[in-house]
Amino acid sequence: MKELLLTFQTEFLWTGICMLALAISRFLSIQAIRKVGRLSEMDRARTRLIIKYVAIGHTALLVSALILIWGVNFREIGLIFSSVFAVIGVALFASWSILSNITAGVILFFTFPYKIGDRIRIHDKELEEDREFVIEDIRAFHVHLRMRSGELLTYPNNLFLQKAVTLASEDAGDPEGSEAL
Known part of the structure; x- marks a missing residue:
């Protein structure tokens, strides 16, 4: 175990820093969204929905950072991502109006x-x-x-x-x- 910690000491350190930074960023973002929702007298369900979108975005950012930190081989993961994104791309193109309505819902939360x-x-x-x-x-x-x-x-x-x-x-x-x- 000690050998493993010494071998990947830098990666563990950067993983901790990344997780801490994104946790603080997520906390501050959620507090700001709640404050905007409260000041604008928004419905709590709408506020929770926007918080969910921000949480998903932070999770995707964390996964991307961890992939970079741990040095995953991009050729191998590139094949997986290209296959997944091809399927997602076809699904999103088929339901483009759903994606535009979700985006409009986020915009309406802050500007409606x-x-x-x-x-x-x-x-x-x-x-x-x-x-x-x-x-x-x-x-x-x-x-x-x-x-x-x-x-x-x-x-x-x-x-x-x-x-x-x-x-x-x-x-x-x-x-x-x-x-x-």
Whole structure:
């Protein structure tokens, strides 16, 4: 055992440094995401989803660093990675819209100015008319919008980045509310 530790002393040291640095980075990233979620009054489920994405990213970074530190033969691992990435590439190409909705979900977490319960209008030619919706839930792939008639519309996240969305005034559709002014 002592011989093993002496032989790979540098690798063990760099592995420890890498794990410690990424653990600190992960902790600080998660704290920052929670603070942004709290300040922006985001739903806890959305915050946990973004934290999960960051954790996966940190894990991938750690695995990459360990591969470099331990000097894995790139020719052998290159064959494995190219085969795996070919299969993943075909799967992602087949489901490109899913990937774009996940990416849009992360972007919306940090930049979406509307919250659950807000009344909005989506200016989209493909919708039958310019209607008001209430944001009921914001998920990783889509947003649940409730129409006045009670119908539930599932709207993809990537379309929120492509279409104009405005905050509907509280009394715009209510003729009785306009009399109160």
